[in-house]
Amino acid sequence: MIIEKKYILIGAIILSLSVVLILVYLFFRSTSTVGSLQVANFEGADVKEQSDSGIVWNTSSGPVRINNIFENIIRQDEEVMVLRSATEFSISYVIQGDFIEVILLSQPYSGSRAKAEQVLGNLLGAGSEICKLPIEVYTQTEIADEFRPGGEINYGLSTCPGAVNIGDL
DSSP, X not given: OHHHHHHHHHHHHHHHHHHHHHHXXXXXXXXXXXXXXXXXTOOSSOEEEXXXXXXXXXXXXXXXXXXXXXXXXXXXXXXEEEEEEOSSEEEXXXXXXXXEEEEEOSSSHHHXXXXXXXXXXXXXXXXXXXXXXXXXXXXXXXXXXXXXXXXXXXXXXXXXXXXXOOTTO
């Protein structure tokens, strides 16, 4: 009789621990998976599907598969997610505008642009379809002149149609 109670008690303890471990696993799995739109607070983009291996971003030119850029966000607030940052440039996802913004921070801007485009290409993994994505490229000067009429110039990616030549800036 005592042995049966002992086995019942041990069984109850094991069952309780199992339930607790399962709940803890599910909790941490769902909150630590940056591939989840809700966890990443990535509500603005028109995303068809997302997984840890990639995102399909629906653009006006059709769907484009990119890497999951939200796995290693550097900083985030209500407006932007900083995806990469260096002394020459900053790459962010602008939530409300649903686009990627590249800000060139140091001169010569042509060199900063080349470095930013290389990092952005590796980050996105979109290959030749990168031009279909909503990406805007500005210099730090353009951001400072944003409130001056006609002061902000979107230079675009140098390899895409409609790009503005930065020249010797």
